[in-house]
Amino acid sequence: MKKEPIYVTQPSMPELDDFIPYLKEIWGSKWLTNNGKFHKQLEDSLCEYLGVKYLSLFSNGTLALITALQTLRITGEVITTPFSFVATTHAIHWNGIKPVFCDIEPEFMTLDADKIESAITPKTTAILPVHIYGNPCNVDRISKIADTYGLKVIYDACHAFGVEINGKSVLEFGELSVLSFHATKVFTTFEGGAIISHDEKTKKRVDFLKNFGFADEETVVAPGINAKMSEVQSAFGLLQLKSINDVILKRKEKYDLYRKLLEGRDGIRFLDYRTSVKPNYAYIPVFINEKVFGKSRDKIYNDLRDEEIYARKYFYPLISQFPSYKNLPSASKENLPVAEDICREVLCMPLYPNLDNKDIKKIVDIIIK
Numbered sequence: 001m002k003k004e005p006i007y008v009t010q011p012s013m014p015e016l017d018d019f020i021p022y023l024k025e026i027w028g029s030k031w032l033t034n035n036g037k038f039h040k041q042l043e044d045s046l047c048e049y050l051g052v053k054y055l056s057l058f059s060n061g062t063l064a065l066i067t068a069l070q071t072l073r074i075t076g077e078v079i080t081t082p083f084s085f086v087a088t089t090h091a092i093h094w095n096g097i098k099p100v101f102c103d104i105e106p107e108f109m110t111l112d113a114d115k116i117e118s119a120i121t122p123k124t125t126a127i128l129p130v131h132i133y134g135n136p137c138n139v140d141r142i143s144k145i146a147d148t149y150g151l152k153v154i155y156d157a158c159h160a161f162g163v164e165i166n167g168k169s170v171l172e173f174g175e176l177s178v179l180s181f182h183a184t185k186v187f188t189t190f191e192g193g194a195i196i197s198h199d200e201k202t203k204k205r206v207d208f209l210k211n212f213g214f215a216d217e218e219t220v221v222a223p224g225i226n227a228k229m230s231e232v233q234s235a236f237g238l239l240q241l242k243s244i245n246d247v248i249l250k251r252k253e254k255y256d257l258y259r260k261l262l263e264g265r266d267g268i269r270f271l272d273y274r275t276s277v278k279p280n281y282a283y284i285p286v287f288i289n290e291k292v293f294g295k296s297r298d299k300i301y302n303d304l305r306d307e308e309i310y311a312r313k314y315f316y317p318l319i320s321q322f323p324s325y326k327n328l329p330s331a332s333k334e335n336l337p338v339a340e341d342i343c344r345e346v347l348c349m350p351l352y353p354n355l356d357n358k359d360i361k362k363i364v365d366i367i368i369k
């Protein structure tokens with residue numbers, strides 16, 4: 001029998017039979033969207049699981065990011081990282097705001113707090129950092145800078161579902177945090193996302209904005225958008241949540257096996273989590289220094305493809321290299337030396353609960369052969 005291709009990720013699916021009772025209930029009630037029963041249940045259950053107070057579900061992470069910037073009425077310029085999924089910067093652009101790229105730190109690959117201040121101008125109103133690969137940003141330094149300059153902080157936490165620092169959810173930092181529940185993420189609702197806020201008033205504004213700005217049947221309080229999550233997606237989320245601890249545990253086993261088999265080889269580096277972090281093992285990025293290892297990232301990527309193993313160059317090219325952004329002054333290579341280097345070294349290996357340990361060994365053999 002021909003072997004199935006191995007992709008960088010694969011969603012953990014519940015038993016179909018376990019989903020049918022939820023569908024029957026939706027069919028019975030004919031309540032398909034607009035804050036239905038499962039939608040409410042999922043918001044409550046996620047607040048409890050994640051250890052946060054206010055969470056608003058969204059149809060996807062990108063619309064949640066766009067709405068988060070609207071919620072805080074961000075304008076002018078926003079400082080952000082070029083080393084992320086392209087939606088981080090697109091969300092800024094869709095608000096008519098100018099993105100200002102700031103370099104990342106070589107060790108953790110999150111926004112370099114030492115370089116943020118020099119990117120601030122009189123037009124800067126906010127910082128949009130990313131907890132990249134689920135590794136938290138330097139949240140303490142970033143909030144100090146934001147306080148000093150009167151800036152808002154919105155975290156793109158799309159990789160950071162369930163991540164904690166010192167026993168506290170990483171989603172507690174900043175004015176708002178944004179999650180994605182896309183099919184490729186640790187926790188999924190097919191498509192989906194959320195905004196985490198810290199007070200009832202803000203949560204209310206988020207909820208108005210994601211529903212056209214409606215406060216009630218006849219009152220529209222803001223030019224909102226439609227970014228609501230449906231009942232079917234919410235029900236799927238409730239089912240996903242039942243197995244999430246097991247999913248993260250299995251991810252850890254696979255993650256640890258990769259590290260055991262590859263660690264200590266010259267020219268190969270892993271990303272260490274910051275101290276006091278409880279990770280979610282969302283990704284396993286491997287950084288290949290061609291000069292030292294003797295083989296390039298792209299050679300390894302192609303060797304794996306020849307075996308129908310699809311590792312991914314997350315995140316290459318940098319967002320600052322895409323045509324829409326490359327002419328911004330902050331997009332220059334001189335402004336982003338660390339990110340420019342790291343994006344040429346990184347390769348994210350397949351990592352998901354059902355990945356066979358034999359396949360991990362095969363992947364490692366291809367890398368080192």
Ligand SMILES: *Cc1c(COP(=O)(O)O)cnc(C)c1O
Nearest residue numbers: 060061062085087158180181182
């Ligand atoms: C997935 C992702 C997004 C976008 O989320 P969607 O739900 O796919 O719209 C934004 N930022 C980062 C860092 C992501 O990984």
